[in-house]
Amino acid sequence: MSHMRVDHDLCTLCGECVAACPFDGVTMESGVIEFTDSCRLCRLCIKACPTGAIWLDKSEKGPVLDRSKYKDVLVFAEQRQGHIQPVTYELIGKGLELAKALGEQVTVFLAGYDLGAQGKELLNYGVSHVYLYDHAELEHFRIEPYTALMVELVNEIRPNIILMGATPVGRSLAPRVAARLRTGLTADCTSLSVKNNGDLVQTRPAFGGNVMAQIITPRHRPQMATVRYKVMPAANRVAEPQGQVTYPAIDEGLLRSGIKVMGFRPHQVTSSITDAEIVVAAGRGIGRPEGLELLGKLAGQLGGALGVTRPLVEQGWADYTQQIGMSGRTIRPRLYIGCGISGAIQHVAGMRSADVIFAINSDPKASIFDVAHYGLVGDMYEIVPLLIEALQKGESPNAVFQAG
Numbered sequence: 001m002s003h004m005r006v007d008h009d010l011c012t013l014c015g016e017c018v019a020a021c022p023f024d025g026v027t028m029e030s031g032v033i034e035f036t037d038s039c040r041l042c043r044l045c046i047k048a049c050p051t052g053a054i055w056l057d058k059s060e061k062g063p064v065l066d067r068s069k070y071k072d073v074l075v076f077a078e079q080r081q082g083h084i085q086p087v088t089y090e091l092i093g094k095g096l097e098l099a100k101a102l103g104e105q106v107t108v109f110l111a112g113y114d115l116g117a118q119g120k121e122l123l124n125y126g127v128s129h130v131y132l133y134d135h136a137e138l139e140h141f142r143i144e145p146y147t148a149l150m151v152e153l154v155n156e157i158r159p160n161i162i163l164m165g166a167t168p169v170g171r172s173l174a175p176r177v178a179a180r181l182r183t184g185l186t187a188d189c190t191s192l193s194v195k196n197n198g199d200l201v202q203t204r205p206a207f208g209g210n211v212m213a214q215i216i217t218p219r220h221r222p223q224m225a226t227v228r229y230k231v232m233p234a235a236n237r238v239a240e241p242q243g244q245v246t247y248p249a250i251d252e253g254l255l256r257s258g259i260k261v262m263g264f265r266p267h268q269v270t271s272s273i274t275d276a277e278i279v280v281a282a283g284r285g286i287g288r289p290e291g292l293e294l295l296g297k298l299a300g301q302l303g304g305a306l307g308v309t310r311p312l313v314e315q316g317w318a319d320y321t322q323q324i325g326m327s328g329r330t331i332r333p334r335l336y337i338g339c340g341i342s343g344a345i346q347h348v349a350g351m352r353s354a355d356v357i358f359a360i361n362s363d364p365k366a367s368i369f370d371v372a373h374y375g376l377v378g379d380m381y382e383i384v385p386l387l388i389e390a391l392q393k394g395e396s397p398n399a400v401f402q403a404g
């Protein structure tokens with residue numbers, strides 16, 4: 001562990017280091033230069049100091065990690081109104097793959113009320129253990145008890161890896177658990193693998209999606225990652241489940257919360273692009289809002305949902321819940337039809353896992369064609385009405401492709 005140090009005999013309290021720090025990492029209170037938690041060890045203060053009073057001390061060794069004390073992959077099973085959320089099965093699928101590579105097993109943390117059947121059901125997906133915290137106080141997600149119980153379990157079973165969904169619940173719970181455990185957390189991973197030494201390689205987009213960063217947590221355990229829904233394939237049911245459900249004793253003190261749930265009103269979801277088997281997506285190439293009506297019609301014909309790229313949301317033509325991509329939703333439909341979409345990396349990050357990608361674009365060099373399985377070069381205002389007509393007549397859209 002490195003630290004910034006100050007030689008107070010050389011320091012003239014000129015304040016150059018405070019002014020040079022872009023992170024508010026240096027303060028000069030009570031006549032002493034001090035470094036705060038915001039210091040990033042960027043060394044700008046060293047360069048700015050006219051008397052050479054500041055230096056980076058690398059002499060302190062960090063804690064030595066005993067990897068052998070940690071094993072297994074712990075999955076946070078998210079439930080809402082007693083229903084296990086589908087991201088859970090995707091985390092179990094990835095967890096089983098990682099556990100196999102490490103020669104370990106997958107265990108599950110599940111909290112809620114009257115969830116015996118759901119706990120047993122999870123065993124059908126190949127997990128070795130479900131720790132079920134069943135209590136009326138846990139029926140709805142409340143951050144304090146969920147954090148306290150999860151931290152208690154982790155301290156007891158010492159998992160090597162913890163996986164959570166990058167859902168509103170997971171995004172709230174994961175950082176709190178990570179902070180209590182004093183370990184690292186990588187959010188919104190798009191890929192996970194393990195090195196021979198057990199380090200989890202957590203890949204996620206960085207710098208606006210232009211770089212895929214690979215992050216490891218070599219000095220701390222557990223290694224924690226969140227993964228968005230629809231990024232990983234779900235686990236399959238196993239023929240002969242071997243695991244068991246354990247009901248750990250619940251310390252009532254850990255259930256204390258400042259949040260009182262007054263009631264629950266489910267959010268009315270119309271057609272969700274995340275769950276749709278077929279998604280028709282509109283890009284800036286539609287040029288005018290009427291293009292959305294046309295593509296909505298195509299989506300309706302196919303029994304699918306209508307998605308968009310970010311510029312259409314920014315223009316106020318579509319709702320954020322329809323945005324596909326890095327800062328929108330990740331989708332994994334059987335069929336994706338992109339119309340007037342260039343194929344920017346931030347959009348592709350949210351749809352590249354579709355089974356079949358079909359693109360319509362007037363520019364033959366558009367990068368959407370690099371990821372598309374099928375493509376038509378042309379004006380979507382000419383092609384899409386032909387597709388709709390063919391579908392209305394019950395004809396195969398192939399006729400349109402051949403004409404194109």
Ligand SMILES: Cc1cc2nc3c(=O)[nH]c(=O)nc-3n(C[C@H](O)[C@H](O)[C@H](O)COP(=O)(O)OP(=O)(O)OC[C@H]3O[C@@H](n4cnc5c(N)ncnc54)[C@H](O)[C@@H]3O)c2cc1C
Nearest residue numbers: 283284285309310325326327328340342346347362363380
């Ligand atoms: C941090 C960050 C996060 C981002 N997150 C997202 C995100 O989550 N989702 C997202 O979508 N974007 C995101 N973006 C924006 C992204 O970089 C692109 O700007 C955006 O995806 C481009 O949208 P588009 O393809 O609709 O538009 P354009 O890039 O303008 O492409 C329009 C395409 O339409 C074609 N076209 C024009 N007329 C026609 C026609 N009549 N028929 C057929 N084709 C036609 C053109 O040839 C062109 O290829 C993000 C950007 C940043 C910096």
